[in-house]
Amino acid sequence: MKILDKRILALLAVTGAGFSLFFSSVAFQYELENENQQFNHRAKTVFKEIQLKLDTLKNIDDDIASLFYALDDIDEAEFKLFTHSTIHRTPFINTIFYMPHIESRDKETISRQLQGRGYTGFRFRNFPDKQYEPSPFSDDLFPVKFINPFNVQNSKWIGLDILTFSQGQSAVIRAIEFAKTLILSPDNEKENNLYAFRALHYGRGMPVKRSLNIDGVFGILGYKINVNRLASDMASSSSEKLLIFLDDTKILGNRLAITNSLPGKYFEENISLAFGDQILRISLQKNIDYFQLNMATPVFVLIIGLLLTMLMSYIAWSNIEHRLFLLKQNATIEHEVAQKTAQLEQQSEKLKAAYKEQKFIINELESFSYSISHDLRTPLRAIDGYSHILLDDYSETLDDTALDYLHRVRNNAQHMGNLIDVLLDLSRVSRQPIKPETISLDEHARKILNELGEHDTTQKNYDIIVGEKITATGDSHLLYTVLENLLSNAWKYSSKSDNPKIEFNMTRDDGKTVYFVKDNGIGFNMDYADKLFYPFQRLHGADFLGDGIGLATVKRIIDRHHGHIWADSEPNKGSTFFFTLNDD
Amino acid sequence: MTIARLIKFTPSRVQSNTRKSLRLIPVFLLLILYWPSAQAARCLHVMSYHKGYAWNDGIEQGVEDTLKNKCELKKFYMDTKRNPQPAYARKMALKAKKLIEDYKPDIVIASDDNASRYLVSAYYKDADLPFVFSGLNWTADEYGYPYRNVTGMVEVAPILPLLKIINQTIDPAKYGVYLSADVITEHKDFLHYKKEYEKKNIRLTPYFVRTMDDWKQKYILAQSADFIIMNNNAGINDWDTQEAIRHVKKYSTTFTVTNYKWMMPFTMFALTKIAREQGVWASEVALSILAGTPPEEIPITVNKEWNMFVNPELLSTAGIVINKRTLRKASLNWR
Numbered sequence: 027m028k029i030l031d032k033r034i035l036a037l038l039a040v041t042g043a044g045f046s047l048f049f050s051s052v053a054f055q056y057e058l059e060n061e062n063q064q065f066n067h068r069a070k071t072v073f074k075e076i077q078l079k080l081d082t083l084k085n086i087d088d089d090i091a092s093l094f095y096a097l098d099d100i101d102e103a104e105f106k107l108f109t110h111s112t113i114h115r116t117p118f119i120n121t122i123f124y125m126p127h128i129e130s131r132d133k134e135t136i137s138r139q140l141q142g143r144g145y146t147g148f149r150f151r152n153f154p155d156k157q158y159e160p161s162p163f164s165d166d167l168f169p170v171k172f173i174n175p176f177n178v179q180n181s182k183w184i185g186l187d188i189l190t191f192s193q194g195q196s197a198v199i200r201a202i203e204f205a206k207t208l209i210l211s212p213d214n215e216k217e218n219n220l221y222a223f224r225a226l227h228y229g230r231g232m233p234v235k236r237s238l239n240i241d242g243v244f245g246i247l248g249y250k251i252n253v254n255r256l257a258s259d260m261a262s263s264s265s266e267k268l269l270i271f272l273d274d275t276k277i278l279g280n281r282l283a284i285t286n287s288l289p290g291k292y293f294e295e296n297i298s299l300a301f302g303d304q305i306l307r308i309s310l311q312k313n314i315d316y317f318q319l320n321m322a323t324p325v326f327v328l329i330i331g332l333l334l335t336m337l338m339s340y341i342a343w344s345n346i347e348h349r350l351f352l353l354k355q356n357a358t359i360e361h362e363v364a365q366k367t368a369q370l371e372q373q374s375e376k377l378k379a380a381y382k383e384q385k386f387i388i389n390e391l392e393s394f395s396y397s398i399s400h401d402l403r404t405p406l407r408a409i410d411g412y413s414h415i416l417l418d419d420y421s422e423t424l425d426d427t428a429l430d431y432l433h434r435v436r437n438n439a440q441h442m443g444n445l446i447d448v449l450l451d452l453s454r455v456s457r458q459p460i461k462p463e464t465i466s467l468d469e470h471a472r473k474i475l476n477e478l479g480e481h482d483t484t485q486k487n488y489d490i491i492v493g494e495k496i497t498a499t500g501d502s503h504l505l506y507t508v509l510e511n512l513l514s515n516a517w518k519y520s521s522k523s524d525n526p527k528i529e530f531n532m533t534r535d536d537g538k539t540v541y542f543v544k545d546n547g548i549g550f551n552m553d554y555a556d557k558l559f560y561p562f563q564r565l566h567g568a569d570f571l572g573d574g575i576g577l578a579t580v581k582r583i584i585d586r587h588h589g590h591i592w593a594d595s596e597p598n599k600g601s602t603f604f605f606t607l608n609d610d
Numbered sequence: 611m612t613i614a615r616l617i618k619f620t621p622s623r624v625q626s627n628t629r630k631s632l633r634l635i636p637v638f639l640l641l642i643l644y645w646p647s648a649q650a651a652r653c654l655h656v657m658s659y660h661k662g663y664a665w666n667d668g669i670e671q672g673v674e675d676t677l678k679n680k681c682e683l684k685k686f687y688m689d690t691k692r693n694p695q696p697a698y699a700r701k702m703a704l705k706a707k708k709l710i711e712d713y714k715p716d717i718v719i720a721s722d723d724n725a726s727r728y729l730v731s732a733y734y735k736d737a738d739l740p741f742v743f744s745g746l747n748w749t750a751d752e753y754g755y756p757y758r759n760v761t762g763m764v765e766v767a768p769i770l771p772l773l774k775i776i777n778q779t780i781d782p783a784k785y786g787v788y789l790s791a792d793v794i795t796e797h798k799d800f801l802h803y804k805k806e807y808e809k810k811n812i813r814l815t816p817y818f819v820r821t822m823d824d825w826k827q828k829y830i831l832a833q834s835a836d837f838i839i840m841n842n843n844a845g846i847n848d849w850d851t852q853e854a855i856r857h858v859k860k861y862s863t864t865f866t867v868t869n870y871k872w873m874m875p876f877t878m879f880a881l882t883k884i885a886r887e888q889g890v891w892a893s894e895v896a897l898s899i900l901a902g903t904p905p906e907e908i909p910i911t912v913n914k915e916w917n918m919f920v921n922p923e924l925l926s927t928a929g930i931v932i933n934k935r936t937l938r939k940a941s942l943n944w945r
Contacts, residue, residue: 102914103771142805144764144912146750178891178898181911 031346039339046331054324058314062293069295069310072257072268076308077299079118079256083249086112087208087224090122090247094226105172113174118255120219121180125168125188125246133167145184152190159192162199168246188246194221198246201225203238207302212272213250220251220270257310265315271307273298290314402446410439448575452561455582460501467541468496470509471530478517486526488517493531496541498607504583505607511576512543512603518570520547520600527600538606546600555593580605651900653681654715656706656729658722658745659691664872665885666691669721669745672889680897684713690724691844703728710739717899719892720762721745726753730760740905742895744888747795748802750910761905763891764912767799767869768881769806771916775879776837778933780865785813787832789825791845792818799841799869814839822848826857833864840868840877851875862928871919874944878930880919887915919944 093108094100109122128136133150140148150169152158161167167187173180188198197211201223213219226245253270292311299306413436421429471492479488498505513530520526529544550558550565558565559581562574584591587607595601655673659666670685677683686709688702706729710718720730722745730741731753743755743762750756750764776783788803790796800816807814815835817828825846832838843849858866858876868877891911899905920940925932932940 101770103916106914141751142749144748144750144766144910146764146910147756148909176911176914178894178903178908181909182907184909184911 031350035339035342035346038342039335042335042338043332046328046335049331050324050328053327054321057320057323060320061314065293065310065312066295068312069297072310073295073297073299073308076256076268079116080299080301080306082116083119083222083251084208086116086119087222087247087249091206091224091226094124094245094247100172102172106174106176109174118252119249120252121248121250122174123170123180123183123248123250124172125248126171127240127244127246128167128169130165130167148185150185150187153186153192157192158190159195161187161189161195163189163240166240168198170248188223188248194223194248197221198223198225198248199238201246202240202243204303208249210272210274210301210304210306212270218253218268220253222249222251223247265313267292267311269309269311271309273305273307403443406439406443406446410436410443413439444573448573449561452575452579452582455504455507455579456586458501458504460504460586462499463502464497464499465502465505466496467498467505467509467532468492468494468530470502470506471496471513474506474510474513475517475528475530478514482517482521484521486521486523488520489525489527491527491529491531493529496530496532498539498541500587500607501583504586508580508583508605509543511580515572515576516543516545516547516601516603518547518572519549519566520545523547538609540604540606542602542604544600544602549595549597549599549601551597552595555595558593559591651681651717652713652715653677653683653717653719653896654686654710654713655683655719655721656686656688656725658688658720658724660687660689663691665745666721668885669889669892672886672891673719673721673893674889676890676893677896681900684709684715688724688728696728699724699728703732707733715739717742717896719744719889719896721888721892723747726750726755734759740896740899742892742899742905744892745885747798756906756910758904758906761895761908761910763888763895764910765883765888766912767802767883768916769803772839772867772869772881773807773810773812775881775932775936776865776867778936779879779930780836783812783836785835786815786837786839787828787835788814788816788839788841789828789832790816790818790839790841791843792820793842793845796842796845803839820846822846822850822853825849825854829857830861833861835864838864838866840866840873842870843873858924859927862924864928865930866924871917871944874919874921876924878921878924878928879932879940880917880944882917882919883913884915884917887913917941 090109090112093104097104105124112119112122128150137148137150150167152161166189168189169185169187170183173183189195191198193213194211197209201207201209202225205225205227208222208224211221211223213221224247225243226247227242228244229242253268257268291314293314294309294311296307296309299308413432416424417429417432417436424432475488475490475492479490482488509530513528516528517526520528523546525546527544527546530542531544532539532541534540548566554565559577561578581591584605584607589605589607589609591603591605593601593603655670657666657670661667661670666687674683686706688699688706690699690702693699703725706725718730718734718739718741720726720741720743726743726746730743734741735754736758739759741757741760741762743750743753743760745765746753746755746762747765748767750762755762773783776786786807788800790800796818797816800814800818804814804816817832819825819828825843829838843854854876862878866877866879868874868880869882871880871882874880891913895905895908898908918936918940920932920937920942921944922942
């Protein structure tokens with residue numbers, strides 16, 4: 027393959043591959059967009075769910091607050107009983123805790139009471155170092171009294187003053203200030219956690235002025251919320267993440283991200299939800315996992331594209347190969363043609379040479395024939411002449427035998443002269459150029475038969491049949507000679523029949539026109555049919571006169587007209603001579 | 611000596627070494643398989659009482675279920691309920707101490723008072739080995755808990771919850787009787803009850819008995835009260851269950867309550883402590899300590915769960931109706 031062809035092929039392959047990749051990437055982008063659309067839909071559902079859950083949180087808070095307002099003194103069992111179903115039915119609420127308002131002067135008394143109730147070693151205390159923030163109130167504290175679920179981890183909260191909790195102090199103070207309002211606060215230590223606090227003021231139902239008067243508060247309710255559980259199946263999803271951004275310049279005076287973004291590339295949808303006077307900016311992110319995308323279409327497009335590229339490349343390659351093959355073949359053919367042409371030229375030269383030689387030979391033969399005829403005739407004439415003179419002048423002096431001999435010499439000389447003429451005629455037939463024309467053979471036949479009839483001495487009535495409109499293409503003179511020979515033979519060999527009959531007609535055989543001369547004469551033995559058309563071969567030489575050259579002449583003329591001649595006969599039943607013309 | 615001679619690193623030797631090395635592979639595999647179990651923590655549960663004592667069995671089951679597959683657990687029974695003598699208890703404590711020294715547990719759970727009294731506070735105050743107690747009656751003050759290395763759950767009776775039920779059922783409930791075996795534990799319990807009930811202006815009179823007949827007599831006497839607290843009969847050595855059942859069926863007119871499930875055949879209503887809660891809590895604390903939390907960071911707590919039982923037959927005999935809400939929560943499955 028030529029370099030150019032290779033380059034074209036390479037370009038085709040590269041272009042095809044390029045287009046395949048392009049369309050595959052388009053399909054991939056479409057799938058990605060599809061995934062994004064599905065994600066958007068999911069995000070809407072998630073945000074709706076979060077809104078509902080935040081509303082649920084408010085309702086739960088109101089219910090629990092109602093419990094505290096309804097009953098004078100709630101014990102641990104009642105708290106647990108009331109909050110038990112909440113913990114189980116709302117998994118996004120991790121923990122519920124209650125902090126009663128205790129004045130510093132009552133701390134000792136309450137400690138003793140609790141220790142007396144089995145809480146040996148109980149003491150009010152502040153949150154440990156990392157979570158500690160100094161309380162703004164020196165004489166009041168809100169220690170955790172009840173916590174649900176109560177387990178080993180949560181038990182550590184019992185006695186801790188929520189006002190020293192760095193994660194929630196601001197929110198607790200705001201809850202006290204705003205009254206009857208749940209205030210959210212992020213957990214700066216643990217991602218995905220959110221706290222909410224609500225102050226319980228004395229005088230349920232009565233309006234509470236916004237103030238930081240702590241005396242009006244008998245307790246604080248607190249909630250720990252698992253942000254991931256705000257959406258039902260978020261916890262189990264490793265590729266999705268909920269981001270909570272507490273935009274709270276109004277209440278807590280800060281903006282805090284509660285969770286961190288996903289690493290890598292992700293889809294993202296955002297919403298802002300109002301929670302009282304606080305704004306939660308929520309973002310749902312999902313990692314783009316290319317391996318989880320529906321890659322069927324892009325892969326399919328790529329595969330089809332590559333297959334088509336391969337197919338086109340193959341077709342191009344095949345075409346190139348074919349073209350090269352044709353070129354090669356052409357070269358071979360040209361070479362062969364050249365060879366053949368050379369051969370033909372050679373043969374043509376040979377033929378020309380042969381023709382020249384032939385012509386030379388013919389000319390030589392012509393000269394020879396002329397010489398023979400001329401040179402042979404002279405002595406023949408002399409023989410005949412002097413024989414004649416002898417007969418005329420010396421017949422009285424010669425005896426009968428000598429006279430007989432002289433007669434024989436004279437007859438044979440005349441016969442030889444005839445033979446020479448016949449041979450010359452035969453050779454002339456071979457040399458005479460053919461002048462093809464359309465001739466009416468039936469007219470020729472009628473003319474010949476009329477002449478034969480005029481010269482006939484048998485006095486017999488010949489039954490003559492000549493077909494109508496029998497035409498042929500050939501040399502008129504030569505074909506006349508053919509008919510003359512055939513018809514005169516037919517006349518001659520049927521002369522001894524009682525009712526001689528001669529027919530000249532034509533027939534069709536296998537698409538060819540076959541002419542025939544038929545007689546009911548003496549016929550001949552078909553065993554000798556192959557000798558008929560040789561010169562001087564006479565089957566009935568003794569009974570009928572003739573020089574034996576007629577049929578040879580006919581054959582030669584028929585041959586020159588590219589035809590065939592054959593005969594069919596039966597002794598005493600007549601003969602039929604068939605011939606065709608222009609068979610090639 | 612050439613290096614070649616020193617090393618002698620012939621191919622045949624390499625092959626031999628390789629074969630030897632390959633033989634070690636199964637050993638390593640075994641080690642890998644064995645290592646986790648070899649590294650599993652060792653836990654020891656020292657129980658004050660014996661197997662078969664309902665309260666002990668409850669705690670034991672709680673410990674077993676919680677520590678299953680998380681800890682290699684060994685048990686020791688001091689059997690001091692059947693052998694209450696202090697000398698016996700001290701002897702058993704020494705045995706437990708020997709076991710600790712031999713077994714070398716990573717943590718010890720000590721159930722009920724005698725384990726704390728004779729073992730933990732005696733030998734392991736502020737030791738390196740952490741302890742978790744359970745089932746201490748009312749207060750851990752007696753043992754000076756909490757220590758740096760000790761925390762746990764105190765067992766308290768549901769005095770106030772029971773009082774609520776009494777107040778719901780009997781109105782007014784001003785005078786009650788406390789009827790139980792004459793044992794130290796019950797005396798202690800009574801004091802707690804008295805203290806809380808006096809706050810509510812309820813007078814509580816104790817009847818401590820030692821014999822069946824005494825119990826029967828006091829039961830009849832107690833019918834004049836607004837309610838009767840029928841506490842532990844363990845200590846009444848000639849106790850006859852069937853006789854007690856017949857007696858209460860014959861003479862019950864007053865609302866009777868108890869803190870002990872086994873008293874239910876003779877009592878109308880029970881609010882009982884759940885032994886299993888003690889075992890579960892102690893085990894969860896133990897696991898938390900094994901995970902790295904210092905014992906002093908886990909505050910001592912009290913039990914919070916109660917079972918509620920009701921004896922409808924006796925209630926019907928006495929013509930007493932319990933609040934429907936309470937009745938719905940109560941179980942008949944005390945037999």
